Amino acid sequence: MYEKALETLRNNNVRITPQRQIILKYLINHDNHPSVDTIYEALKQEFSNLSIATIYNTLQLFEKLDIIIALPAEDGGIRYDFFGSPHFHAICDNCGEIEDIDFPNYKQLKQELAKEAMDQAGFQTNKIHIEVFGLCKNCREELAKKR
Amino acid sequence: MYEKALETLRNNNVRITPQRQIILKYLINHDNHPSVDTIYEALKQEFSNLSIATIYNTLQLFEKLDIIIALPAEDGGIRYDFFGSPHFHAICDNCGEIEDIDFPNYKQLKQELAKEAMDQAGFQTNKIHIEVFGLCKNCREELAKKR
DNA sequence: CTTAATGCAAACGATTTGCACCGCC
DNA sequence: GGCGGTGCAAATCGTTTGCATTAAG
Numbered sequence: 355m356y357e358k359a360l361e362t363l364r365n366n367n368v369r370i371t372p373q374r375q376i377i378l379k380y381l382i383n384h385d386n387h388p389s390v391d392t393i394y395e396a397l398k399q400e401f402s403n404l405s406i407a408t409i410y411n412t413l414q415l416f417e418k419l420d421i422i423i424a425l426p427a428e429d430g431g432i433r434y435d436f437f438g439s440p441h442f443h444a445i446c447d448n449c450g451e452i453e454d455i456d457f458p459n460y461k462q463l464k465q466e467l468a469k470e471a472m473d474q475a476g477f478q479t480n481k482i483h484i485e486v487f488g489l490c491k492n493c494r495e496e497l498a499k500k501r
Numbered sequence: 502m503y504e505k506a507l508e509t510l511r512n513n514n515v516r517i518t519p520q521r522q523i524i525l526k527y528l529i530n531h532d533n534h535p536s537v538d539t540i541y542e543a544l545k546q547e548f549s550n551l552s553i554a555t556i557y558n559t560l561q562l563f564e565k566l567d568i569i570i571a572l573p574a575e576d577g578g579i580r581y582d583f584f585g586s587p588h589f590h591a592i593c594d595n596c597g598e599i600e601d602i603d604f605p606n607y608k609q610l611k612q613e614l615a616k617e618a619m620d621q622a623g624f625q626t627n628k629i630h631i632e633v634f635g636l637c638k639n640c641r642e643e644l645a646k647k648r
Numbered sequence: 649c650t651t652a653a654t655g656c657a658a659a660c661g662a663t664t665t666g667c668a669c670c671g672c673c
Numbered sequence: 674g675g676c677g678g679t680g681c682a683a684a685t686c687g688t689t690t691g692c693a694t695t696a697a698g
Binding site for chain 2: 662663664665671672673
Binding site: 367368369371373374403404405406407408411430 | 651655
C-alpha cells in the first residue's frame with residue numbers, strides 16, 4: 355500500500371521527500387478523512403518546521419496521481435482520503451461524518467456508468483466518484499430517542 | 502418544474518421573494534452549471550441592486566431543500582445544478598466541462614448503494630450523488646489530432 | 649551538480665457576517 | 674405589522690504565490 359504509492363511517485367519522476375513520506379503515512383494510517391489543517395496540526399509536532407503550503411502542494415499532487423481523493427465536506431471545505439481499495443462515501447447530513455462503504459461490484463458499476471456517459475455524450479470515463487447522503491447510525495439513534 | 506420548486510418553498514415556510522424567483526428561473530433555464538459569480542453577472546442587469554450575499558444565501562437554501570445540487574469544479578470552486586430529473590455528472594479532466602448524463606436505472610442503483618451503506622454501517626441513505634471523471638468528446642478529439 | 653521541492657510571509661479572493669432597512673405573508 | 678429576507682461593506686479565513694534556501698537524485 356505504502357510501497358505502491360511510492361512506486362507511483364517514482365514512475366512519475368516525483369521526488370520522495372521526507373514531507374511527502376510522512377503525509378502519505380498519515381493518510382494511510384488514518385481513516386478520519388482529514389482536512390489540510392488536521393494534517394498540519396498532527397504532523398507539525400514531529401516535524402516542527404513543516405509548512406502548510408507544502409501540505410497543500412503535496413495533497414494536490416497526490417490527488418493528481420490518484421493516490422488520494424478529495425471529498426466535499428459539510429462545512430464547504432475539503433477532506434482527503436487515501437484510496438487504497440474501491441469504496442464510496444456515506445456522508446451524514448446531521449453530523450457531517452464521512453464513512454467508507456466498500457463496493458461489492460465496483461468494476462461492474464463503473465462499466466455501466468462509463469457506458470452511459472459514452473453513449474449519451476461520447477465521454478470517456480477514467481474514474482468514478484460516488485457519495486450518498488443521509489443519516490449515520492449514531493444520528494439515527496439519537497434522533498429516535500428525542501421523540 | 503418551476504411550480505414544484507415553489508411548492509417546496511411554501512411547504513417549508515420560506516418566503517417567495519422576487520430574488521428567489523429569478524434565481525430559480527435562471528437555474529431552471531440554464532444547464533450551464535453556473536457558479537455564484539456567473540449567476541450574479543447574469544442577473545444584476547435586470548435586477549440592478551441584487552446583492553451577491555443574497556445569491557449565496559439563496560443557493561445554500563435551495564441546496565438544503567434539494568432543489569439544486571452543488572458540484573465540485575475544476576478550479577476548486579463550486580457549481581450549481583437544478584436537479585429536476587435524476588442524472589449524474591461527467592466532468593472533463595482536461596477542460597473542466599460538466600455534462601449531465603441521464604440515469605437509466607436510477608432507483609435500482611440508489612437501492613443497491615443504500616443497501617450496502619445500511620449493511621456495512623447502519624447508514625440511512627436519502628440521496629445519492631455520482632460523478633465520473635475522464636475526457637469529454639471534444640477533448641478526446643483534440644488530443645487525438647495532436648499526435 | 650541540477651533542478652525540483654520546501655518554508656515563510658505576504659497577497660489574494662471567495663465566502664461570511666453584522667446591521668439597518670425593506671417587503672412578503 | 675411582525676419577522677424573515679435583502680443589500681451593502683467590512684471582516685474573515687482558507688488557499689495561493691513569489692522568492693530565497695535546501696536537498697533529492
